[in-house]
Amino acid sequence: MLPFDFQLRPRIVFGAGVIEQLGPLASQLGGKVVLVVSDPGVVKAGHFGTGLQSLEAAGLVVHSFHEFTENPTTDFIDAGVEVARRVKPDLIVGLGGGSSMDCAKGINFVYSCGGQIKDYWGVGKATADLLPMIAVPTTSGTGSEAQSFALISDAKTHVKMACGDRRAACAIALLDPALTLTQPYAVTALTGIDALSHALETHVTTRRNAISSTFSREAFRLISNNLSRVLDASDDLEARGCMQFGACLAGMAIETSMLGAAHATANPLTARYGVTHGQAVGLMLPHVVRFNGQHYPELYSELLAEIDPRESQHDAPEQIAQRVTEVVRKAGLKTTLRELGIAAEVLPELAADASQQWTGSFNPVPVNADNLLTLYQAAL
Template structure:
């Protein structure tokens, strides 16, 4: 049995309307200034105003940083650090999707410890305690609220840099499913596929352990039961809550088990072709399941029995891969490079890039050059029919 060492560092508060508690929760840290890190879309949805109102009602001074976008880069983090230097916060709030929460962590690394975000690539690189942070996810995708990692892209090379440290964990995560109901349908689809990929990949990594598989399996069960529901009935608050908790649990699994080849092969699609992460990882996942299933069918069998107790180990990888493909189609997402207008001539360079991704090292089968090529070739063309 794989040994593990894990300490839950984040307090989780779940429930409809819990964003109203932000002020009281922040006040316990006695901050002179709170900086809210949220993107422009969050402002348009009104969540930014709700958070700021709660903070101000608690008598707190509030400043904001909004100048970043999806897949935050090192230059966006630098802009946030400059903003922090102006307003001098002693508490940060990451409000939004994974980009907001990752950018918040990235700013905290550099503002608190100095240098540039590049200095914190890897694990345990913080040189001092970071400012306390509160996470408020408005999507059900990355599970960043439950992780001590920030994923920041280099502004020039576009390579994603995982920056992890126990001190970068959020002190509190407010999980209010009502906040996720303002997502556009495409965002619901992309973030939901991302969450599902986390639950599936964390279940079969080299670092899987009794704690991680518990989180992965429960996450998969909740996400699988609710994903189609939120696509068909966006106002279903119960399904939204299941998606949000499922994404959070999958994030807890990532913290101790990491990810695998689907993420390793997805990252070059994002870096070189600007394919949204949920689309990229969802497209690659079925082929990765089939590849890993050749030797680990029993693991996928355990996972699939969360949704169908009658599934045998032998049929589980194929059934699961087909289920993911069905979800992609329900969500209106592509299942091939052809549908994304990506030429097959780009496969070799992406396959080389995939081998440089940290996540690939945790895949249960080594992601070598041939397997990387085979994975991309398997999704090159749109399936017939």
């Protein structure tokens, strides 16, 4: 058994309607002045208002920050920090999708420790304790509520910076599957595929261990068995709950095992061409599974056994790759780079960018610009 060092940090509160506990939970953490970070879509859906009502009913003073979009940038963090310095919160709530939670963490880094968010690019760069945080995900995708990392894009270079520190972990993750019922179909699909990629990648990385594999396998089972259900019936609350818990477990796996080449190849597609992350990673994932499966078929056999124990484990990587392609296609997403308008001549540039991605360093098969180019060519 591989060695590991793991500490379960967030308290997880799960159940339909538990957002009504947000105020009492914040009070338990000693909160008196709260900064709620929620994107405009969450405000429009009414979830911010529900959280606000619970916080105010508990006697807390609430301020908010909404001026950011998907893939929060350094500029958004700077704007959020200005709000925090003005209102002086003693607790931060990230209420929304991965962008809201990452933005909340990024604001917390700079507000609590000073400097700029790029100063915390890497691991363990915090210089002081951060404010306690509560994460309330409204999607089933990133698993950010269970991670001590914030992914922030440089506003000028568009490079994604992973800023991680144990002190940035949320104190409480409040999982209310009812909040995901308002997701548009496209958001359900994109975030669900992202969560599926997390379960798959975390199970095979060089940092995998007994703890991460436990989370990865259960996350893969939950997500694989329920993603099609929520695509077919958006009001299936039981399936929504399984997806949200599965995404959270996959996030817990990321915390200890990291990710791999699917994310390394997806990120340049987002940075250079604005391809949505779920689309990019869903397109590249089957090719990475086949690539890794040539050397580690037994790891994919373990995952396949979670969803179909009676299925022959022969050629498990190919079976999983085909299943991923099927769900990507069912979600109405593209399955080739050509469909996204990406030409063959730009692939070497994408491969060069992908070779510099941090996540690629954890792939079970070492990657470089040459074999990453092969992956892009397979996806063309």
